[in-house]
Each structure stands twice: as C-alpha cells, then as structure tokens.
Amino acid sequence: KQEVTQIPAALSVPEGENLVLNCSFTDSAIYNLQWFRQDPGKGLTSLLLIQSSQREQTSGRLNASLDKSSGRSTLYIAASQPGDSATYLCAGPRCARITQGGSEKLVFGKGTKLTVNP
Amino acid sequence: NAGVTQTPKFQVLKTGQSMTLQCAQDMNHNSMYWYRQDPGMGLRLIYYSASEGTTDKGEVPNGYNVSRLNKREFSLRLESAAPSQTSVYFCASTLGQTNQPQHFGDGTRLSIL
Numbered sequence: 001k002q003e004v005t006q007i008p009a010a011l012s013v014p015e016g017e018n019l020v021l022n023c024s025f026t027d028s029a030i031y032n033l034q035w036f037r038q039d040p041g042k043g044l045t046s047l048l049l050i051q052s053s054q055r056e057q058t059s060g061r062l063n064a065s066l067d068k069s070s071g072r073s074t075l076y077i078a079a080s081q082p083g084d085s086a087t088y089l090c091a092g093p094r095c096a097r098i099t100q101g102g103s104e105k106l107v108f109g110k111g112t113k114l115t116v117n118p
Numbered sequence: 119n120a121g122v123t124q125t126p127k128f129q130v131l132k133t134g135q136s137m138t139l140q141c142a143q144d145m146n147h148n149s150m151y152w153y154r155q156d157p158g159m160g161l162r163l164i165y166y167s168a169s170e171g172t173t174d175k176g177e178v179p180n181g182y183n184v185s186r187l188n189k190r191e192f193s194l195r196l197e198s199a200a201p202s203q204t205s206v207y208f209c210a211s212t213l214g215q216t217n218q219p220q221h222f223g224d225g226t227r228l229s230i231l
Contacts, residue, residue, distance in 0.1 A: 032217050043122070043208055043222035044161075051217050089161070104149070104212065105176065106220065110160040 002027040002094050006109035013080055014117050021075040021112050023090035030092045033066050033073045038087045038111065047088075048075070080116045087111040120144050124209050124223035131199045131230045139194040139226050141209030147221070148214030150192035151176075152184060154205040155225075161208070167192055169214065199230045 003026045013019050023033070031052040036044040048057045048064040050073065056065040063076040073090055091106040125140045143150065152164040153176075163176030167186040181203060183195045192211075196203060206227050210220040 034219060036222075041224075043224045044210075044220075046219035046221065049217060049219050091161075094163075104214075104216070104218075104220075105151075105163055105166060108161040110158070 002030070002092055002107045004090060004092055004107050004109040006088075006090060006112050008112060009110065010113040010115070012115040012117060015080060015082060017080050017116075019077050019080055019114075021077070021088050021114070023073040023075070023109055025071050025073070025092045025107075027092070028068050028071055030068060032093065033064075034091045034106070035062075035064050035073075035075050036089045036091065038089060040086075044089065077114075080114075082116045082118050085114055085116050087113045122209055122211055122221050122223035124207075124226050126226060127224065128227045129229070131196075131228065133200060133230060135199050135230075137196050137199060137228075139196075139207055139209075139228075140191070141193065141223060142191045143209075143211040143221070144190065145211060145213075145221065146189070147211035148189070149212045150186065151210040151212075151220065152182075152192070152194045153208045153210065154178065155208060156205050164194065164207075201230050204228060204230045 005024045034049045035047045038044050050057045050066040061078040066073045089111040091108045094105040122143045148169045151166040153161045155161050162178050165184040167173045170189045185193045206225045208225045209223045212218045212220045
C-alpha cells in the first residue's frame with residue numbers, strides 16, 4: 001500500500017531564499033509523482049508531474065526531482081517570494097499500474113505549509 | 119476557462135439531513151473524483167468514476183453515494199448526514215490516461231451540526 005509522507009509540516013523562510021520541500025513514498029514501483037499547491041480556501045493546483053522515466057521537471061522557479069530507488073521526491077523553489085506562501089502537497093499513484101480504463105487514484109501527503117516572509 | 123466547478127461553496131446541515139454536492143468539468147475529461155480533506159488526515163478519496171457510466175469506491179466511501187450523470191457531471195450524495203462528515207469536499211478530474219495531472223475545484227465546505 002502506497003504511503004506518502006511530507007516533512008516538515010510547516011516551514012518559514014525569508015524572501016529570496018532558495019528552499020527544498022521533501023516528499024517520501026513507500027512503493028518504489030511508482031510511475032509518477034505529482035506536486036500541487038493549495039492556497040487557503042482554494043482547491044489544489046497542479047504544479048509539476050514527474051514521470052518515472054524522468055528524473056526531474058522544471059517550471060519557472062520550480063524544479064521537482066524523483067528518485068525511485070530512495071523513495072524520495074523534492075520540490076526546489078528558487079528565490080522564494082511572499083506569493084509562494086501556500087501549502088504544497090505531493091501525491092503518488094495508489095497502484096503500481098493504472099486500472100479500469102485509465103483512472104489514476106492518488107495517495108496524498110499531508111502537505112508542507114510554506115510561509116515566505118517579506 | 120471554468121475548469122472544475124463545485125456547488126455549493128458552503129453548506130450547513132443538521133444531523134440526518136440529506137444533500138447532494140454537484141461537480142461539473144468542461145475539459146472533456148474522462149475520469150472524475152471526490153475527495154474529502156480533514157485537518158491532520160490530508161486528502162482522502164471517497165469515490166471515483168473512471169469513465170462515463172462507471173463508478174467505484176475509494177478509501178472512505180461509507181455514508182456516501184455518487185452518480186456520474188454524464189461525462190461532465192459527477193455528484194456526491196449524503197443520504198443521512200453525520201457530524202463526522204463535516205469536512206471540505208473536493209471534486210477533481212483528469213483526462214484518464216497515464217501521467218495526466220488532476221484538476222481540482224475550489225471545494226465545498228460542509229458543516230453538520
């Protein structure tokens with residue numbers, strides 16, 4: 001059974017700092033790993049999806065890596081800004097393969113609440 | 119560009135009342151999902167629909183029913199609400215193929231007294 005863990009639960013940094021958010025998972029047969037952002041009172045916004053054939057994905061100041069052998073993924077945020085303040089969640093597939101016509105059930109970590117102070 | 123739309127945004131119910139949460143997506147996605155988010159528990163899957171005409175249980179289905187009305191709409195029903203169902207409910211959708219991100223609505227905040 002896939003389990004996803006995110007440590008720390010909360011992180012506070014000064015503006016401009018580079019930071020790394022961590023995500024660990026138990027099933028190394030994972031075929032992708034997704035990172036989401038959640039603002040207060042809002043739904044989740046997909047940031048990056050890393051396929052198992054890839055080692056990392058980049059979008060602007062965000063870079064996500066996936067190391068299946070160690071069961072870890074990291075989200076790197078460069079030059080953090082107050083607007084980056086949000087909760088960041090990672091999620092992996094519950095099953096090692098997609099079943100039932102392509103439906104992908106995800107297991108979520110509990111998230112890291114990031115505060116970037118001006 | 120509405121994406122995933124959930125209604126209502128807020129609702130207060132009394133124990134024993136029934137209610138249907140509505141979800142619609144305009145992205146021509148095949149798969150749709152209902153999650154609940156509780157403090158300290160994270161997001162948990164209630165039900166999902168891999169494609170129009172199919173539904174299946176997720177991690178915490180007890181006390182809920184769903185209907186995939188058509189490709190666009192996926193509703194979640196509480197037949198007899200209980201205080202333990204106080205939560206924030208999110209609907210999500212995805213194309214239904216491998217390695218496609220899920221898109222979420224803004225949630226329904228439900229309180230049961």
